[in-house]
Amino acid sequence: xxxxxxxTVWINSPGGDCVAAAQxxxxxxxxxxxxTVKIDGIAASAASxxxxxxxxxxxxxxxMLMIHNPMTVAMGDTAEMQKAIEMLSEVKESIMNAYEIKTxxxxxxxxxxxxxxxWMNANKAxxxxxxxxxxxxxxxxxxxxxxxxxxxxxQVVNSLMGRLAEKCKxxxxxxxxxxxxxxxxxxxxxxxxx
Numbered sequence: 001x002x003x004x005x006x007x008t009v010w011i012n013s014p015g016g017d018c019v020a021a022a023q024x025x026x027x028x029x030x031x032x033x034x035x036t037v038k039i040d041g042i043a044a045s046a047a048s049x050x051x052x053x054x055x056x057x058x059x060x061x062x063x064m065l066m067i068h069n070p071m072t073v074a075m076g077d078t079a080e081m082q083k084a085i086e087m088l089s090e091v092k093e094s095i096m097n098a099y100e101i102k103t104x105x106x107x108x109x110x111x112x113x114x115x116x117x118x119w120m121n122a123n124k125a126x127x128x129x130x131x132x133x134x135x136x137x138x139x140x141x142x143x144x145x146x147x148x149x150x151x152x153x154x155q156v157v158n159s160l161m162g163r164l165a166e167k168c169k170x171x172x173x174x175x176x177x178x179x180x181x182x183x184x185x186x187x188x189x190x191x192x193x194x
Contacts, residue, residue: 006034009054012063015045018070018091025098028053038135039063048130052098057131059122065130067110068117070095103129 009028015021028035028050037054044066051057051065059065070091074084092114099110105128113128125131 008036011039011043012041013047015047018046021046021049024050025053049098052102058135059131060135065120065125
């Protein structure tokens with residue numbers, strides 16, 4: 001079954017396996033529709049690679065993006081350690097491909113940012129090209145009427161008072177019409193309940 005249409009991918013991840021990230025990146029890059037990536041918390045390490053697959057990358061004003069050199073755990077003699085170093089060098093080159101495609105930045109600059117383990121807030125990520133924009137709150141098309149909010153509050157208070165009176169076996173009196181009467185009624189309820 002193939003999917004169609006535009007998709008939105010929300011990211012809030014400290015990262016993980018770079019091979020898994022590469023596979024997710026490739027799937028998103030191969031997707032026929034538009035891919036919007038929204039970073040609402042953190043896109044660090046391997047998660048930052050996934051984010052680069054978005055046609056549009058948007059970050060929350062309070063989110064972070066972090067890039068760094070790949071890491072591994074190795075054990076063995078000098079030959080094994082040298083193999084691990086070479087492998088990490090190749091992994092870094094492949095990760096830099098994703099950053100270069102998205103940002104248009106030079107590989108040397110990207111390499112320096114990765115060496116320094118660079119943390120970017122939304123503004124810095126947009127400035128450097130890792131993100132395309134900052135998420136903004138959408139304004140409601142029509143604000144609810146103020147009296148409807150007050151009506152809801154009154155309904156909740158009246159319902160709560162009725163339930164309290166029922167539980168405490170207090171006879172329900174007429175519901176007060178003014179705030180002063182409401183306050184007096186509540187104080188009487190508390191006094192009678194003790």
